Amino acid sequence: MPAPNFDVIVSLAKRRGFVFPSSEIYGGMAGFWDYGPLGVELKNNIKAAWWRHMVHLRDDVVGLDASIVMNPRVWEASGHVAGFSDPMVDCRSCKNRFREDDLKGKPSEIACPNCGNRGTLTEARQFNLMFATHVGPVADTASVAYLRPETAQAMFVQFENVATSMRRKLPFGIAQIGRSFRNEITPGNFIFRLREFEQMEMEFFVHPRDEDRWFAHWVEARHAWWTDVLGISDERLRLRPHEADELSHYSKQTTDIEYEYPIGWSELEGVADRTDFDLRAHAAGSGKKLEVFDEEANEHIVPYVIEPAMGVDRAFLTVLVDGYTEEQLEKEKRVVLRIRPELAPIKAAVMPLLRNRSELVERARALTADLKRLVPAMYDDTASIGKLYRRQDEIGTPFCVTVDVESLDDGAATIRERDSMTQERVSLDLVPGRVADLVAGRTGWQGVPRE
Ligand SMILES: [Zn+2]
Known part of the structure; x- marks a missing residue:
């Protein structure tokens, strides 16, 4: 049977205590959802399945649980303060805000897609997707801090502490599960695109000469996890290598694992070859050397990083969509959530x-x-x-x-x-x-x- 549409899943999720709109009695809040009594169980089971296969069953990956608010210099060095933004257009009349790439024409020449007024759209401005807050009693520019937009940076910033305390040599990885926040302009499709979400990311540090081998390893290992551990139908999964023009600035090669959702093929997980971009950026930002000693070459090197990264919420949605089946019995119809017993709440x-x-x-x-x-x-x-x-x-x-x-x-x-x-x-x-x-x-x- 084809994948059910989101309405069926949203309805089941609410009716049976999996997912509720956040602060619903006050009208909810776009991009925020709460996990109910059964949802929290399913979500914990998905996270446990990831942790078991990424950390416990391997010799070469260790865990980390970093703070959500970090020194703001982290986000300056990583490029997020300057570059983690979308070009946005505002309507002076109805105060709505639009992504420039969603508009069908130049802002100065078209009518507002919401109120229909002409000449009310501003020129595009860069809108940073990080949530800002203030640390300490004074709310001035010196106290600005950010809710992390990804968990990955903590693994780069703690690279040396982990490597030293755990006596790690290349190759080795650091895995983390945790909340991240992005002020998405157009959240939507249920828990598909959220403003507060949970990530499972692993940064795998390798010698630069081994990058291709490890990149291939992680693409294959992650694909196998979706089918063999989470039980997702392989015919609804595909691997899609990024074209050169869609690669992130830090990535040399990226392959997405995509799922065929009711809204079409979309990213489920990305495996990115981040090279030495992040460690070099934080070395420059902090003034510390972020290197390891390579005994074979008898020299210090900056490792390359292969990163499998995914969202827990999207994995949760995928388990529901993929497991949902309707069967006609003799006298009645039954809805069955065919999910792995390990995942069942x-x-x-x-x-x-x-x-x-x-x-x-x-x-x-x-x-x-x-x-x-x-x-x-x-x-x-x-x-x-x-x-x-x-x-x-x-x-x-x-x-x-x-x-x-x-x-x-x-x-x-x-x-x-x-x-x-x-x-x-x-x-x-x-x-x-x-x-x-x-x-x-x-x-x-x-x-x-x-x-
Ligand atoms: Zn308008």
Whole structure:
């Protein structure tokens, strides 16, 4: 089935507690969204999957958690103060602001796209995308600081501390997950383009002679992560090398991993060869040498950097879009979020077949408590079993466990798997271990169709 449009996803996300508009009772705020009870679980699972594969499973990458507000000289050296901007045009009449590249003609010659007045548009002015704030009690130009527009710069600025304290030789990487802020003029498409967002970036420092080999390695490794770890459909993914004229000023080569969203192919992650641009810029800005000693050549060198960088929010959106499926069953339609069990906010939901039978409720509640020690689980008896299944399908819960009247005799319960809707009958005391093994992929599912 084709990817669902954003409206379907936005509606599901709000209805089921994944994502809400920020400060909604006050009318919301463009470019800001809140993650609800299920959203925060899914988001944490995506971040954990990234951290595990980028840091824990490798010998050559370590982590960092830097502050959001940094010395403003960082952003002068990086080029963000001077260059991180878009040319903007204002309307003197309706006060709307537009990106110059969105206008169909010269500002002086066209009508305002919003109010239709002529001669009210200003010439284009550079508009910096960094959010500025003031540090300390005095709000003057000397106290200006910025909310970071990317996490990457902290890895360059802390390069020497990390390399020294962890006794690192090339090649090695520094990974970070954290919030970034950009005053986007046209945020939109749900959580696709945000003003406050979370990034997962890794700066991999290599000897300049190895840059091509490592660039190819990271393009391949990151592509494989999307398909093998996040379970994203490969036919909706493609690699797109940047043309020379679209490369960022710091990049020698960049390949985007793109996903086919309902709005078309768009960037999901970028792998950039940043060369020694950043370390040299910060060496010049700080007056410190940011080098490593190369034993082979017996000299100090400035490493090159290969950077895989992505947004957590966009990964979250992609998991929802890619996992969303509608199926026609015999009597009804069901919506299923086919996401990897590791990513699912809740791994197992326990329900008594009859909620007015206290022995069943008791056992189901005790089983939920046992499950919770191993995996995120929940108890629910607020509707009929069929309805409870549908609710869990829609939020991607891989396993539902039903305690029925037979359980009182055989001490077993029925586990039902989300995608196949087949079932296994498992002894109550073995259910938690069985579910945990299935979620972790340690054993396979052996369900049989319901008779
Ligand atoms: Zn106007």
